[in-house]
Structure formats: C-alpha cells, structure tokens
Amino acid sequence: MSNQERKVHPSTAVLTAGFDPALSVGSARPAVFRSSTYVFDSPEAAERAFAILGGRIEPEPGETADLVYSRFNHPNAEIVEAHMLPLESHARAAAVFNSGMAAIMTAIMAHTRPGDAIVYTVPIYGGTQSLIQKFLEPWGLLGVPVPGGDSAALDSAIQHTPHCRIVLLESPANPTLKMTDIARAVASAAAREPRPLVMVDNTFLGPAFQHPLQLGADIAIYSATKYLGGFSDILAGVALARDPEIMKPIRARRSLFGNILAPDECWILDSRLPTVHLRMNRQSKNAQRIAERLATHPAVKKIYYPSLFTDPEQIRIRDAQCDYPGGIFSLILNGGKPAAFEFLRHLKIARNAVSLGGVETLVCHPRSTTHSAVSDEELQLSGVVDGLVRVSIGIEDWRDILADFESALSHAEAV
Numbered sequence: 001m002s003n004q005e006r007k008v009h010p011s012t013a014v015l016t017a018g019f020d021p022a023l024s025v026g027s028a029r030p031a032v033f034r035s036s037t038y039v040f041d042s043p044e045a046a047e048r049a050f051a052i053l054g055g056r057i058e059p060e061p062g063e064t065a066d067l068v069y070s071r072f073n074h075p076n077a078e079i080v081e082a083h084m085l086p087l088e089s090h091a092r093a094a095a096v097f098n099s100g101m102a103a104i105m106t107a108i109m110a111h112t113r114p115g116d117a118i119v120y121t122v123p124i125y126g127g128t129q130s131l132i133q134k135f136l137e138p139w140g141l142l143g144v145p146v147p148g149g150d151s152a153a154l155d156s157a158i159q160h161t162p163h164c165r166i167v168l169l170e171s172p173a174n175p176t177l178k179m180t181d182i183a184r185a186v187a188s189a190a191a192r193e194p195r196p197l198v199m200v201d202n203t204f205l206g207p208a209f210q211h212p213l214q215l216g217a218d219i220a221i222y223s224a225t226k227y228l229g230g231f232s233d234i235l236a237g238v239a240l241a242r243d244p245e246i247m248k249p250i251r252a253r254r255s256l257f258g259n260i261l262a263p264d265e266c267w268i269l270d271s272r273l274p275t276v277h278l279r280m281n282r283q284s285k286n287a288q289r290i291a292e293r294l295a296t297h298p299a300v301k302k303i304y305y306p307s308l309f310t311d312p313e314q315i316r317i318r319d320a321q322c323d324y325p326g327g328i329f330s331l332i333l334n335g336g337k338p339a340a341f342e343f344l345r346h347l348k349i350a351r352n353a354v355s356l357g358g359v360e361t362l363v364c365h366p367r368s369t370t371h372s373a374v375s376d377e378e379l380q381l382s383g384v385v386d387g388l389v390r391v392s393i394g395i396e397d398w399r400d401i402l403a404d405f406e407s408a409l410s411h412a413e414a415v
C-alpha cells in the first residue's frame, strides 16, 4: 500500500494506490497474476485464512486475509478495486464482477431474501428490468416500478411498500436521460425503519460527473463495460459502497457465485482507469456541441440531452447532482421508425451498435433492439418511441461526427 500515508488527489491515487512494485519484481505497472491458487506460509496460516474468510474470526487491525483461491480474491482484483476507490467519491469498499449485470444481481441477492421488495425507477436498463421481472419476482421478491424523475411517486413507494429493502435508481435513465433526485430518495429511505439501501446504477455519468455515494446513496453500481472500460473490448462490472459492512455480504455471494472478474480482464480494466476522466470530458464536450447543433435540425422532433432539458424539475435535479451533461443523447426523428432506419443506414463514421461509453461513436434504435422485449404500453410510458435513436459519442473530432449525422439526417428527412 504505497502512498496511503499522505492523502493524494483521485487522479494521482488511481495510478499509485494499492499496487506495490516490490511485490511484482519491480514492474512499474501491475503484472497479471493468473494463478488459480496461492501457497500458504504454514498450515496455521491456511487455517487462519479460512477462518477469516468464513467469518469465524475477525482479522487483526491492518491484517488482510491471505490470498487463497482466485474465485474468492486475486491480486489483480485487489489492484483494480484499490484504483476504483479514489475515483468514486466517498467509496470505502469495491468489488469487481465479470459484467455489470453480475454486479447488479449479486448486490441485490446479497441484501434481499424472498418476501422483500425492491422499488426501482423506469425506464431502466433492459437487462435489469428482465432480472427483476423474469428472475427475482418468480424467486419471491416484489418489484415496484416508479417512473424516473417522479419524486412524489418514489417517496410514496418507499414509504408504503412492505419489506422494502432496496431502492434501485438509474439516473439518468436509458434512453430518455430522465433524471431522478438521488438525495431525495436517500432522505425518503432514511425516514423508514429498517432503512432500505439506496443503490444507484451510475453507468451513464459516473465516475466523472455524478457522485451518488457523496449524495448519501449506499451502493454505486457500474457496467464497467461502458465508460470505465472505455474501448468496447471487455465486459466488467463494479459495485462500490460507502460502508465496508455493506460490501461484506456482496463479496461473500461473489465467492459463491464465482462471478469475480478474471485476472486478465482486471488488468485490462485497471489500465483504462487513469484515462476515464480524460475520455469522459472529451466525450461530454463533443456530445454537447453536436447535440446543441442537431436540436434545431428539421428532421429532429425532439432531443433528450441534459444541457437541453426544458422541464424546470429536471433542470433542478441536473444542476444539483451532475457536473457535466455527459456523452449520451437521444434523438426523436419526425419520420418515426423509417426515418430512424434511414439515418442508421447512412452513417459512415458512427457505427450502428448497442452499448455505449467507448471511444468510438455508436448509435442504436432502442425500440427494435435493446428495448424490443418490453411491452408496447411500458414503452410508450417510458418514452421509447419508434422514432428514437440513442447516440453514444466517442472521442473523434466532433466536426466529423456532426457532418456524418447531418448527412445521414438528410436521408432521414426524405422518408
């Protein structure tokens, strides 16, 4: 643990915390430790490690359980977790997973049991919605959806849902960018006994632009496949908590489920963390320039982007909890689905693909892809209409992407 004595700023700590070159033959950057098992100094050390892992004895202050077996823990997970902590304001514990869905599933399973309820905002990531409706509900949990941004409905659901254990917020929501007031949800949860945990999927704006733990949330969740990974070439997830006690059952479930991120992927993810602020800043600046110019384009009926919000309540939430508008916007085209498809068909630089947060610009049509399994009624309620395309802006020169969009929009206008 070099550099832990003196507190340094996050952009420094992400390069220096939790990694001691002396443990890796002096290598300046972390090595990859692929071993599935670790050698004990003595049989007593093995006995003690298992007793600590099994929760039968408490470690001494400063003592960490020896490495045992890579399904429980391994050096590359420890290194990348140590580097995530300074990036997420107020985080004191982190756990990496082999996907964002694995992080969400494990965090929920660790803190609920059959008979409990989860209050969650909609629209929400399609995988999360399916997890709740198709797996957790048949398993015995009650899922209570609340429209994102509707603070009164959220307060009421938190207060009146029996056995509410988790309040799961996704803000901004996918793909409408609807924002939910995190601090208010925290206050509402605090008014209930026992207090439900507030969990925020921070994939869209974190860790650069939105800080849920600082606002009082208990758990921040990431699909690290997106901005943290940053290059559309790994799947990963992270859970971060204000209180290490909240992370203990999550780590214990991860050991059972076997969904820890593998050493090679940890090493890749770790190499991306020092640049996440640089990339996200560039993506946000690019997206803002492009979105603000497209807002008045004749083929565009409406645009969802934080700097272009018009609803005073959404503006208030944005100003209270987001530092910058981020790299994602959605366009609603006048010509509906045919216009959306013509637009996608004529893009030359941006690619037609789902996912987001990579250095390359990606565009998709949620209604026929990511949100195609959701019922028509739910889709209309959540605003995922036929003419909507979602855009994730990369780090290209924004003028090239704008030109590409304008040229593709001229075809969309013609339908």
Ligand SMILES: *Cc1c(COP(=O)(O)O)cnc(C)c1O
Binding pocket: 099, 100, 101, 102, 125, 127, 128, 170, 174, 201, 203, 204, 222, 223, 224, 225, 226, 235, 236, 237
């Ligand atoms: C992609 C995504 C997920 C799921 O993450 P995976 O890494 O694909 O499992 C969850 N939430 C949001 C907001 C996402 O964009």
